Amino acid sequence: KAGVTQTPRYLIKTRGQQVTLSCSPISGHRSVSWYQQTPGQGLQFLFEYFSETQRNKGNFPGRFSGRQFSNSRSEMNVSTLELGDSALYLCASSYPTQPKETQYFGPGTRLLVL
């Protein structure tokens, strides 16, 4: 079974631009979560989508948004990029959606904002 895939793997943007990151979950998984990892703040939860609906949201500004498609693939968007948005963005998928179930993480998208 293929793992979680994320595209692109690396991205360089400039302040003020917007960016869209993509995540394809493991086949059959219906929940997709997004995390931001930075050296200063560690791994922080952004949001979770299940059946095209946002089920959970972390403490991030509205510039961070996401969506999920009917095939469970998910995208996250960051508008008006700031230098502090430079980070590794990770997505994780799971099925079913109970917390005791394993979360499978992708390799991440490394975003650099200049």
Added chain:
Amino acid sequence: DAKTTQPNSMESNEEEPVHLPCNHSTISGTDYIHWYRQLPSQGPEYVIHGLTSNVNNRMASLAIAEDRKSSTLILHRATLRDAAVYYCILSRETSGSRLTFGEGTQLTVNP
């Protein structure tokens, strides 16, 4: 989510057992204890989870204290590939699939 406390770093020698501790004194009855690890330049990887009883799988063992206020991840024979940051995480049904990561324990394995 209830908080966990782990040592910042630990060292081990190759082929020796490693015991990684985690304190979670405010754990509630419905909190599951999860362990994930993150190898360099990779996303986190599931290791093991449990609720009340000790658990074993091909990667590790999880020993849970009787009062559930602490747990220990046991790697029976550490290899160089086990060098990673290990995260102890509590999760409850009401938090959905959300995982709240702490700082974790950086495990160094010496050859």
